[in-house]
Amino acid sequence: MILETRGIGKTFGSVLALREVSMSVRAGQVMCVLGDNGAGKSTLIKILAGVHRHDTGAYLVDGSEVHLSSPRDALERGIATVYQDLAMIPLMSVWRNFFLGSEPRKGLAFDVAKARKVAREELRAMGIDIRDVDQPVGTLSGGERQSVAIARAVYFGARVLILDEPTSALGVKQAGVVLRYIARARDRGLGVVFITHNPHHAYPVGDRFLLLNRGASIGEYGKADITAQELTTLMAGGAELEELAHELRRE
């Protein structure tokens, strides 16, 4: 068990953002965190990533309890997070982005030649087809940006990859590309926490599924225990969906 939470919770002022959530990720496993908007997904990953500190419960890395002080602290423990909207800096080149925050050094200098070369090689190794590592990231498509961010995390020895809605802004084809890299990271032995509100993206790649609603867990399932259909129904809150279907039915 690389990463585990036990009854973790977080409040912002009078708002209970997260209550009693327990989950865990093993190496080579994809843990999907599903939930609608406001379910507490972002709060959970921000705790895992070291952005926020939890108020209650325990957060364990490699079996021992930790209180992460910053995203950098999380990174040093091998927990890398790829955010949906702020994964990359658009005006900077691919290689500058790739090494941002962990630049290789040569004496006092940033080893630019090495950075260019490694970025090119790593992207190719992950099967990512980037035209030119000197181009600004802003010229890449959304799927390409996510893929570069994943390749970066894998290269920097991440043991756990936390992906915040990596597919939500993408078209069907692009989402497929990103899911393939998630599977590839998993095959390389990484634990993956995959946050999404789309059960159709989660089910094919996930091993375990944690469902959140209004800040609390509504169940954790292994892939064997649940079908894609059940997952979708649970996600949407079964009764609500039926009600909606009733409401929308043609008279």
Added chain:
Amino acid sequence: MTVAADERVARVGLARRLLIRPELGAVVGLVAVFTFFAAQSPVFRSPDGIANWLDPAATLGIMAVAVALLMIGGEFDLSAGVLTGTSGLILVTLATRFGFNVWLAMLVGLVVALAVGFANGLIVTRTKLPSFIVTLGTFLMLQGINLGVTKAITGTVQVSGLRRAEGFEGANAIFAGTIEIGGTSFRVAILWWIVVTALATWVLMRSRAGNWIFAVGGNEQAARAVGVPAARTKIALFMTTAFAAWLVGSILALRYTSVQANIGIGQEFIYIIAAVIGGCLLTGGYGSAIGAAIGAVIFGMADKGIVFLGWDADWFKFFLGGMLLLATLANRLVRRYAEEVRH
């Protein structure tokens, strides 16, 4: 697949690659302005003339380069101009009224300048207030201190007599002297400016800090998320600007041996304009130190060139506005090119 990749690289093209260099606009401007003045004034293109217009370019350039780094990091410093005055006033006042050695007085000036830069950076990073407002506050406060303290000590609005202070000769030679090259004497400030520009360019392009500067200006949250120490980077940038202000303030104080209490007011915008002409985006995350240095040369040329041509110096302001508008328009095009998403 390799064929497809090659095809797409070819489509990027050399023209586009050159176009997305931030300095391009400034280089074009430099050639145009030089040609314009050099064609009409033989003095302008003579070695003496060059030494003449490189001098204002140098003192402005040191500031513009530091301000460019800060702007790439996504912040402004409106107190930079007045801080040159504060540093100079501290130097001259301590050396002439309190019997300090010039070097010691400079050191005190440096400490105060760095403290102001640190305070600016700390307030901006802690409160998340726009640096425009924070440094506008420091700008007004320093302006008040400069005048108030100078008046209280001297009873006038200037301090002078640095020439008689101990250690003046040495400091003057290093910061405000001249160098003979081929029978023409160039101000040593030009050398400082070249050193500052080279160092800033190295930091920006070839150091980890440079990567962090682009990143905190481009998207601070994203930078923080991958472990860039954003607050430290920004504070260091404010301190760099303060250091430049101290350097320029000391150079000018040692050169003129006296300092007016209102010196530097209004210069802060000139620094920003030079940085923008040099390709810095007002929104941060993009720009160049060399560009800012070139922006400063364009200024120096126009400043002196207008005089060489015998025109009224008021036309300088008109020229300034025109250059600024053109540069911002060019930068907008560049940014659009760079950020254009292709699927």
